[in-house]
Amino acid sequence: MNFSFSIENWFALSPGLSNKVEWEFWATHFNHDWCLPLPKSTKIPMIQARRMSAPSRLAVEVGLELLRNNQVDFAIFVSRHGELERTYKILSTLNQDNDISPTDFALSVxxxxxxxLTIIANQAIPITSLSAHIDGFHQGLIEALPMLQFDNKKGLLVDFDGIIPDIYQTKIKQLVPVYAVGYILTQGNQIHCQSVEKSATIYQEDYxxxxxxxxxxxNQQKQFTLQGKVQDWQWTLNL
Structure with missing residues (x-):
């Protein structure tokens, strides 16, 4: 499997990282404190932001920022765990024979x-929501390929995740507690990716x-390999 595309814009949010300058500093320095406060929402109405989980709030905020100056034809959201924290809360409540919150139930999908995002942005764009273990980012890109390459459309890809409930922490290792990162994708040859056999040299494997x-x-790395579940992914950047 190999494919190419270009990135027109990007944005991301995570504890202590609320703008591009801070992310550029993060990329060139070690030991970021992931326990710093979450960025505040500036684009989501407060009444809606208060009901949202932390990962969904960051994902929507990232999407709104990228849609502010970009007209896209489709959007793909990727999350390994989705609303796991809210789902665990529902299961715990049911286990105690208590009534679950209607808000938790409605927002647990x-x-x-x-x-x-489509509601707050008031944009009726086609949306896909994916989960693919640790390979969600690459599967999201593969999902976007037909529309980028054959229809010459522009897409929004947002990958996000949240805090893993304590009961699952023995099975799931997590360095970054909450994050959302988004890219505006277009047809092009700026970036090339191909699947490869498992490699001993992995770039930033904890992320x-x-x-x-x-x-x-x-960091404008010319070539690097990202870890996958059953295969790895070799990247070449022509920036």
């Missing part, structure tokens, strides 16, 4: 963030794929 890619992108 995987496509919560993507649906809220989710989309953040590891952002780290390399901001």
């Amino acid at each position: 995987h496509n919560t963030a993507s649906g809220l 989710p794929q989309s953040l590891a890619f952002l780290h390399a992108y901001l």
